[in-house]
Amino acid sequence: MNVFYEESGSFKVGTVLADNITSLQVEAIHGKRSKIKAASVLLRFETPALTDFMDRAQKVADELDPDFLWECCAQDTEFESESLATDYFGRKPDPVEAAATLILLHNAPMYFYKKGKGRYKAAPPDALKAAIASQEKKRLLAELKARYTEQLCDGTLPEAFKAIIPQLLYKPDKNSIEWKALEAASIQTKLSVPGLLEKCGAIPSSHDYHYHRFLREHFPTGTDFSEADQRQALCEVNNLPVADVSAFSIDDASTTEIDDAFSITPLKLGSFRIGIHIAAPALGIQPGTSLDKTAAARLSTVYIPGKKITMLPDAAIDCYTLNEHRLCPAVSLYLDVADDYTVTHVENRIEKINITKNLRHDTLEAYFNEDTLNQEPTNEPFIQELRILWHFASKMETVRGKAGDVNNDKIDYTFDIDNDHVTIRARRRGSPVDKVVSELMIFANTEWGRQLAEANIAGIYRSQGNSKVKMSTSPAPHQGLGVAQYAWISSPMRRYVDLINQRQLIAMIREETPPYSRDSDDLLIAVQDFEIVHSIYSDFQRSMEHYWCLRWLLQENIQTINAQVIKENLVRFDHIPLLMRVPSLPNMAPDSYVKLEIQAIDLLDRTIRAKFVEKLDS
Numbered sequence: 001m002n003v004f005y006e007e008s009g010s011f012k013v014g015t016v017l018a019d020n021i022t023s024l025q026v027e028a029i030h031g032k033r034s035k036i037k038a039a040s041v042l043l044r045f046e047t048p049a050l051t052d053f054m055d056r057a058q059k060v061a062d063e064l065d066p067d068f069l070w071e072c073c074a075q076d077t078e079f080e081s082e083s084l085a086t087d088y089f090g091r092k093p094d095p096v097e098a099a100a101t102l103i104l105l106h107n108a109p110m111y112f113y114k115k116g117k118g119r120y121k122a123a124p125p126d127a128l129k130a131a132i133a134s135q136e137k138k139r140l141l142a143e144l145k146a147r148y149t150e151q152l153c154d155g156t157l158p159e160a161f162k163a164i165i166p167q168l169l170y171k172p173d174k175n176s177i178e179w180k181a182l183e184a185a186s187i188q189t190k191l192s193v194p195g196l197l198e199k200c201g202a203i204p205s206s207h208d209y210h211y212h213r214f215l216r217e218h219f220p221t222g223t224d225f226s227e228a229d230q231r232q233a234l235c236e237v238n239n240l241p242v243a244d245v246s247a248f249s250i251d252d253a254s255t256t257e258i259d260d261a262f263s264i265t266p267l268k269l270g271s272f273r274i275g276i277h278i279a280a281p282a283l284g285i286q287p288g289t290s291l292d293k294t295a296a297a298r299l300s301t302v303y304i305p306g307k308k309i310t311m312l313p314d315a316a317i318d319c320y321t322l323n324e325h326r327l328c329p330a331v332s333l334y335l336d337v338a339d340d341y342t343v344t345h346v347e348n349r350i351e352k353i354n355i356t357k358n359l360r361h362d363t364l365e366a367y368f369n370e371d372t373l374n375q376e377p378t379n380e381p382f383i384q385e386l387r388i389l390w391h392f393a394s395k396m397e398t399v400r401g402k403a404g405d406v407n408n409d410k411i412d413y414t415f416d417i418d419n420d421h422v423t424i425r426a427r428r429r430g431s432p433v434d435k436v437v438s439e440l441m442i443f444a445n446t447e448w449g450r451q452l453a454e455a456n457i458a459g460i461y462r463s464q465g466n467s468k469v470k471m472s473t474s475p476a477p478h479q480g481l482g483v484a485q486y487a488w489i490s491s492p493m494r495r496y497v498d499l500i501n502q503r504q505l506i507a508m509i510r511e512e513t514p515p516y517s518r519d520s521d522d523l524l525i526a527v528q529d530f531e532i533v534h535s536i537y538s539d540f541q542r543s544m545e546h547y548w549c550l551r552w553l554l555q556e557n558i559q560t561i562n563a564q565v566i567k568e569n570l571v572r573f574d575h576i577p578l579l580m581r582v583p584s585l586p587n588m589a590p591d592s593y594v595k596l597e598i599q600a601i602d603l604l605d606r607t608i609r610a611k612f613v614e615k616l617d618s
Contacts, residue, residue: 002050004043004057004099005036011103013053016044042102042118045095053096060100064088066108069101070122073112078121081105110135141177148181153188157200165202169194169209170216194604206603207420210547211307214540225294225313232291237283237329240352245275248357248382249322250364250437252414257301257310257493258322261330261355262440264385270339274392276444277330277353281312281320281492282502284329287515287522291316296526299533301494304544306417312493320493324358331505333444341395346447348509357381365433373432390432393439400442400482413577415548422548422555424576441490442481448505449475449487455508458518459487460497460527471497471527473518497530543606549578550601550608558598562616565592584612593617 001016003026014026017033024041027033029050048056073084085093085101093101105112105120110131112120123131148158161168161178172179186196194203203209215223245263263275285291295311302309310317322328330353336345359381367380373390377383397403412434416423427434452459453475462469463476463486475485489505492498500516500523507514516523553561553576563571569585571594572578582596593616600609 002045002053003036003041004045004053004095004102005040006042007036007040011042011054011099011106013050015050039117043095043098048096053099056096057099057103060096061103061107064100064104066104066111069104070111070128073120073122075122078115078119081118081120084120145177145181145184148178149184149188152182152185152196152200155199157197157202161200161202165197166212166216169197169203170213192605195602198604203604207547207551209604210544210606211304218536219309223309226290228290229294230313230315232285232289237280237352240283240329240350242327243275243330243332243349243351243353245353246356247275247277247322247353248359248385249324249355250359250433251361253360253362254416256321257312257317257491258358259491259493260437260441260444261322261353262385262389262436263353264388267336271344272337272388274335274337274389274440275353276333276335276440277322278332278444278490278502279320279322279493280329280331280350280502280506281316282331282499282506283350284319285312285316285499287503295496295499296522299496299526299530300537302537302540304541305415305422305548310494311496317493322353322355322358324355326355327352328355329353331502331509333447335443337392341392348451348505350506350509361427361433365427365431368432370432386432386436389436389440393435396439396443397435402482411577413545415545417548420551422552424549424552426575442483442486445486445489446481446483448489448501449485452487452501452504452508453485457504457508457514458516458520458523459501459504460523460530461485461487471531473523473527495530496526500526545577547603547606549573549576550603550606552576553598553608554601554603560595560597560613561610563594563596565590565594571596578608580608580610582610582612586612588615 001019002013003016003024004011004013005026006012012028014028014034014036016024017027018025019038022038024036024038025033026036045053069084069088072087073079081102082093082098084105085098088101089097102118106114110128111123113123115121148160151158158178158181161182164178167173168179168182172182174180174183182193182196186193189196189199191199194209197203198206243263245265247261247263249258249261251258259279261277263277265273265275267273285295291313298309298311301311312320320329322330330351332349332351332353334347334349335343336347338344364386367378368383368386372378373387377387394403410429412427412429414425414427416425449459449461458473459475460471460473461475462471462478464470464478464480465476469480475487477484478486487501488495488498489501490498492502504514504516506512552558562574563582564574565571565585565588566579567590569581569583570579571582571585573580573596585594588594595613595616596610597613598608598610601607
């Protein structure tokens with residue numbers, strides 16, 4: 001005796017070895033023995049042979065028309081599969097025909113609803129019509145997916161993809177037919193999704209791919225400023241006194257947000273007065289305005305090679321930046337300095353400053369550097385003032401206990417981008433130009449931070465202890481800088497924290513009520529959000545500098561390059577700020593020099609593969 005039975009949603013056949021009334025022991029065609037419930041048995045038969053029963057039943061089932069059977073069966077009541085088979089075949093069905101009918105009913109759930117063992121009910125006409133339409137839609141989508149996949153594999157971008165490329169790249173709907181086709185093509189071609197779309201011409205610029213990803217995540221509404229922001233940027237500071245000094249700034253050639261400038265005024269007996277002048281957007285941008293809310297949302301200017309997203313609109317920058325040949329509003333810190341460069345007196349003023357010159361690093365460093373400091377002064381602009389500031393900066397560095405700091409030997413890099421051509425220049429961090437600017441900014445931020453603390457006026461401070469840097473509303477030592485407290489105030493056009501602190505400073509100087517109390521929500525939120533956003537922006541800047549290093553290697557057609565071992569298999573490339581791990585690097589002492597072969601560069605993944613060639617003599 002053989003049985004046709006259902007198990008785990010599929011049909012099987014077997015020879016009965018033992019019938020225990022409620023259960024049976026059966027043996028499958030290939031000899032496997034199983035125990036099944038008697039209730040699972042649908043048919044018992046002697047013939048045909050077990051070996052070809054299922055093939056014959058499936059063949060008959062394939063010839064059955066579900067539409068015809070649906071029309072033939074009872075529409076409003078349940079029916080037995082055997083009775084439907086009897087009606088269809090016009091006689092009592094043989095075991096193969098009965099099994100074929102069951103297979104058809106089981107495989108056509110749109111037409112027939114299962115109600116029990118061998119029992120079914122015809123689907124209502126409206127439900128069947130909807131199910132058939134849905135099945136047809138799925139069939140058409142499957143054909144469309146296959147067509148899209150084939151086009152993508154051939155390197156052709158389907159027309160329907162063109163309008164949704166940003167969505168596919170940055171925020172795909174993974175249930176969409178386009179994404180499913182893209183994913184399937186990616187697997188077939190063994191390319192990443194961005195790599196495949198680039199092959200199809202959908203990513204004309206790898207740089208824009210990375211840049212727009214950042215914008216969609218952190219600037220989802222775009223980087224443009226509203227008309228209200230632009231209008232509020234206009235400054236009204238005509239009533240400020242004009243300082244009797246001639247000031248100059250020191251910045252990169254590309255800097256437009258010029259926050260700081262300096263002046264020197266001779267005093268009696270060889271002493272002099274140093275003026276540190278900081279642009280004053282806090283004079284015109286009031287808390288709670290539309291522009292203030294925009295700046296509070298951005299929190300900082302975003303810098304990447306060749307681009308920047310400013311915290312303030314151009315109108316505000318044009319109004320407050322310390323451009324040359326202009327009278328500019330500023331908060332000034334004046335230092336009376338003795339001939340031994342000791343500070344004897346400090347004074348704050350809110351005023352207009354005559355900016356005589358914007359000095360730029362690329363031209364300034366040619367005549368103001370370590371070598372020229374030991375030579376006779378030239379007639380270059382502000383060279384005498386720069387020498388005085390350098391001596392003062394050196395004294396302040398010593399006072400902080402940071403003279404000869406190892407950080408002064410570190411190299412900074414600048415990236416100049418011109419029509420996608422990148423030039424990478426190295427600058428030693430401790431150069432006279434750097435020292436003058438950094439020490440004067442440290443002095444101003446430290447001194448103003450002290451004044452705010454002593455006046456019991458809330459401020460935002462940056463501290464460091466045990467190598468951990470944090471921001472808070474309470475003054476604390478900054479061990480890295482060697483100062484008792486440090487408040488960011490010197491870049492109010494580029495950092496919202498500085499703008500907040502400048503508002504507090506202006507209120508202190510004018511003896512007015514400060515806009516922020518120590519428990520102000522705006523103050524506490526700014527502290528919390530700024531650290532997060534500053535980290536995000538810094539990471540993006542580093543990642544894009546890494547990208548442009550890869551572009552430089554391709555641009556210069558670098559096949560081999562020297563590198564210095566940092567530790568284990570981590571190396572630093574010569575000429576560019578690029579670090580990477582080289583798996584093939586043998587065990588080598590730190591600071592060893594090696595030659596590497598560049599094997600592959602992927603600008604979309606921002607990855608590079610290099611192979612160790614040889615060790616170089618130090």
